[in-house]
Amino acid sequence: MTTTLAPATFAEITLPDSARDAIGAELLPLADPVLDIDRALARLHAVFARLPLGALQAVLDFGRHVDTPGVALVRNLPVDPELPATPVDGNPSPDKRTFVAEGVLLGLSQLLGEPVGFTTEKAGRLVHDVVPVSAGAATQTNQSSGVFLNFHNDIVHDEVGRYDVSNPDFLVLHCLRQDPGKEAVTYYADARDISRALDPDVLDTLRAPLFRLNAPGSYVREFAGGAEVLSDPVAVISGPAESPEISVSANGVRGLTDEAEAALHVLQRVCREVAHQVYLEPGTALLINNRKGLHARSQFLARHDGRDRWLQRTYLRRSLWAIRYRGVSGERRVH
Numbered sequence: 001m002t003t004t005l006a007p008a009t010f011a012e013i014t015l016p017d018s019a020r021d022a023i024g025a026e027l028l029p030l031a032d033p034v035l036d037i038d039r040a041l042a043r044l045h046a047v048f049a050r051l052p053l054g055a056l057q058a059v060l061d062f063g064r065h066v067d068t069p070g071v072a073l074v075r076n077l078p079v080d081p082e083l084p085a086t087p088v089d090g091n092p093s094p095d096k097r098t099f100v101a102e103g104v105l106l107g108l109s110q111l112l113g114e115p116v117g118f119t120t121e122k123a124g125r126l127v128h129d130v131v132p133v134s135a136g137a138a139t140q141t142n143q144s145s146g147v148f149l150n151f152h153n154d155i156v157h158d159e160v161g162r163y164d165v166s167n168p169d170f171l172v173l174h175c176l177r178q179d180p181g182k183e184a185v186t187y188y189a190d191a192r193d194i195s196r197a198l199d200p201d202v203l204d205t206l207r208a209p210l211f212r213l214n215a216p217g218s219y220v221r222e223f224a225g226g227a228e229v230l231s232d233p234v235a236v237i238s239g240p241a242e243s244p245e246i247s248v249s250a251n252g253v254r255g256l257t258d259e260a261e262a263a264l265h266v267l268q269r270v271c272r273e274v275a276h277q278v279y280l281e282p283g284t285a286l287l288i289n290n291r292k293g294l295h296a297r298s299q300f301l302a303r304h305d306g307r308d309r310w311l312q313r314t315y316l317r318r319s320l321w322a323i324r325y326r327g328v329s330g331e332r333r334v335h
């Protein structure tokens with residue numbers, strides 16, 4: 001008799017000190033990679049070839065395969081020797097003198113896919129600074145701190161009416177500075193674990209096209225005057241039972257029936273029950289498959305004094321080809 005084990009949905013990859021130090025030494029003299037991004041990515045490709053073979057394969061397989069975990073924590077990464085104050089406005093720090101963090105972020109990222117920017121998110125930048133912004137403290141956005149950021153994946157407003165198609169395949173979150181209270185928890189709930197834990201009737205409802213996703217908070221704030229901009233009706237969970245895809249907007253999902261609304265509440269509860277949780281600290285990065293699962297974040301203390309939590313984030317596509325219809329003229333990676 002064979003026993004079918006649930007697939008592992010969380011992985012941990014720890015670099016040996018020798019690899020950390022070798023990669024850190026190569027990154028230390030490099031200029032800001034976004035200044036000449038494709039040249040920088042070629043250089044980072046060579047630098048990250050120094051990863052031990054097991055770690056390199058684990059990251060590559062994470063990006064390639066259907067049956068691999070949806071989230072992976074990478075530990076013992078090199079860090080910048082000095083870090084300026086955490087920016088308070090969500091824009092890049094003008095005082096950063098070395099770019100080890102950016103090199104680590106992009107070096108790991110391109111093992112999963114192509115870094116992309118979206119004009120409606122952080123002005124199309126390829127490296128996002130994710131910091132608590134006082135004006136957004138209570139919002140369901142990456143600027144928040146004072147609220148639980150509900151389970152969601154990162155979606156992108158798109159004129160085609162679907163926000164879950166041109167959005168990133170992967171995100172990488174890289175921690176530069178932990179929150180002063182060390183209380184911020186990042187959660188990841190894999191749709192395989194969610195599907196197994198849900199009542200079958202609720203799962204059926206979530207698999208029906210009974211949901212409209214609200215556009216991201218940044219889009220609603222900057223391009224829609226604060227009004228909801230809803231997608232076409234979609235299913236929250238789709239695809240094969242053993243490899244489902246899931247999509248939930250952080251900025252709100254409207255269920256088209258009472259059952260659909262109720263299913264969304266159950267979904268958030270079940271996510272909390274099955275989620276993996278990590279405390280991100282300097283030298284760690286979280287690889288997130290943005291189709292296999294949903295992520296969330298606890299509330300945490302923010303003082304807006306330069307010592308706040310500071311993450312850098314990338315958005316990645318396995319290929320730029322399928323989103324070329326929304327490319328920005330003259331920009332290879334901005335859509």
Ligand SMILES: [Fe+2]
Nearest residue numbers: 152153154295
């Ligand atoms: Fe997110």
